[in-house]
Amino acid sequence: MVLAQLGGSISRALAQMSNATVIDEKVLNDCLNEISRALLQADVQFKMVRDMQTNIKRIVNLEALAAGTNKRRIMQQAVFTELCNMLDPGKPSFTPKKGKPSVVMFVGLQGSGKTTTCTKYAYCHQRKGFKPALVCADTFRAGAFDQLKQNATKAKIPFYGSYMESDPVKIAVEGVERFKKENCDLIIVDTSGRHKQEAALFEEMRQVSEATKPDLVIFVMDSSIGQAAFDQAQAFKQSASVGAVIITKMDGHAKGGGALSAVAATKSPVIFIGTGEHIDEFEVFDVKPFVSRLLGMGDWSGFMDKIHEVVPTDQQPELLQKLSEGSFTLRLMYEQFQNILKMGPIGQVFSMLPGFSAELMPKGHEKESQAKIKRYMTMMDSMTDAGKPQ
Numbered sequence: 557m558v559l560a561q562l563g564g565s566i567s568r569a570l571a572q573m574s575n576a577t578v579i580d581e582k583v584l585n586d587c588l589n590e591i592s593r594a595l596l597q598a599d600v601q602f603k604m605v606r607d608m609q610t611n612i613k614r615i616v617n618l619e620a621l622a623a624g625t626n627k628r629r630i631m632q633q634a635v636f637t638e639l640c641n642m643l644d645p646g647k648p649s650f651t652p653k654k655g656k657p658s659v660v661m662f663v664g665l666q667g668s669g670k671t672t673t674c675t676k677y678a679y680c681h682q683r684k685g686f687k688p689a690l691v692c693a694d695t696f697r698a699g700a701f702d703q704l705k706q707n708a709t710k711a712k713i714p715f716y717g718s719y720m721e722s723d724p725v726k727i728a729v730e731g732v733e734r735f736k737k738e739n740c741d742l743i744i745v746d747t748s749g750r751h752k753q754e755a756a757l758f759e760e761m762r763q764v765s766e767a768t769k770p771d772l773v774i775f776v777m778d779s780s781i782g783q784a785a786f787d788q789a790q791a792f793k794q795s796a797s798v799g800a801v802i803i804t805k806m807d808g809h810a811k812g813g814g815a816l817s818a819v820a821a822t823k824s825p826v827i828f829i830g831t832g833e834h835i836d837e838f839e840v841f842d843v844k845p846f847v848s849r850l851l852g853m854g855d856w857s858g859f860m861d862k863i864h865e866v867v868p869t870d871q872q873p874e875l876l877q878k879l880s881e882g883s884f885t886l887r888l889m890y891e892q893f894q895n896i897l898k899m900g901p902i903g904q905v906f907s908m909l910p911g912f913s914a915e916l917m918p919k920g921h922e923k924e925s926q927a928k929i930k931r932y933m934t935m936m937d938s939m940t941d942a943g944k945p946q
């Protein structure tokens with residue numbers, strides 16, 4: 557992920573500044589220029605970078621700072637805050653409530669990943685106890701209904717669509733009404749992909765929105781969109797009152813800076829990111845832990861949440877007891893390897909630890925490390941007669 561490179565470049569600029577004997581105007585400007593260059597290379601909009609520079613200079617006013625103040629720390633904190641501000645529009649998005657019907661409409665450019673993301677979103681809520689349903693109001697792309705149907709069937713989520721009807725507004729209204737009657741509490745409407753130059757398709761999107769009255773419109777954006785992100789996101793915001801953003805394909809080679817621009821253009825928060833084609837390659841997006849991980853500062857709370865997710869609660873005291881007694885057996889190691897594998901891609905787990913950046917563990921190496929752990933486990937399996945370490 558090139559966003560990790562952005563994090564690496566910013567961290568290096570901050571480290572260089574920290575190594576300077578005295579922090580003067582020149583050191584500060586060099587550091588700021590380095591950070592701005594990294595952001596521009598990652599496709600962040602020029603105006604946003606310029607505003608960030610001005611804000612940081614205002615906060616880190618070397619002349620006004622009292623002698624003895626830790627300027628390095630103030631600078632680091634200012635960079636952290638500014639990056640968070642870029643990603644945080646300051647108002648949370650609508651969140652669906654269990655048992656109360658909500659309509660969520662997905663919009664975005666062609667091929668941005670709407671259909672895939674609709675199912676991921678439905679599946680993620682289904683696992684939290686919601687009763688989701690999918691409506692295919694994409695009558696433009698041949699095969700769109702089949703794709704949604706296939707995804708929905710795999711995830712056991714009810715769906716609605718039509719091969720005959722060509723009016724997306726009619727399908728959307730029928731689908732929403734039907735699932736409201738069936739007491740579904742999260743009705744997701746997938747729409748066709750469109751480009752801001754396609755006025756007729758934008759009008760159609762406005763009509764679907766007017767007819768279904770969604771509680772939330774989610775703008776799905778491919779992370780590789782680059783500098784075009786701002787204008788496109790703004791056009792969608794103007795026609796369909798976008799309330800949240802989901803960035804897809806964060807697992808690819810995209811620069812990802814467009815994400816920052818989309819937040820600025822729609823004044824809406826990023827709520828999830830797509831990290832692969834698979835249904836569960838989907839993560840909740842939280843600004844502070846994300847920026848913290850991006851800068852290699854770690855995310856302890858995320859790390860602890862992962863541990864709690866994968867190590868069964870009843871095993872946690874026993875594990876601690878055995879570790880404190882120093883009796884770390886082969887079986888215990890085997891069980892911990894299994895837990896590590898359940899935590900997800902190794903790179904993602906390491907990026908939650910301070911001093912690590914996802915950049916340090918490129919995708920290929922992640923798979924290598926995971927494969928190594930699997931090989932150790934197979935070895936341990938074969939070391940005992942019973943097939944399991946004792």
Ligand SMILES: Nc1nc2c(ncn2[C@@H]2O[C@H](COP(=O)(O)OP(=O)(O)OP(=O)(O)O)[C@@H](O)[C@H]2O)c(=O)[nH]1
Nearest residue numbers: 666667668669670671672749804805830831832833
């Ligand atoms: N690697 C990766 N691929 C993704 C992700 N999300 C979607 N895709 C892929 O992107 C391609 C396009 O996804 P779709 O869901 O069909 O996109 P769409 O926006 O519905 O397409 P249109 O209806 O034509 O506008 C598919 O091959 C998906 O598998 C992601 O997070 N990571």
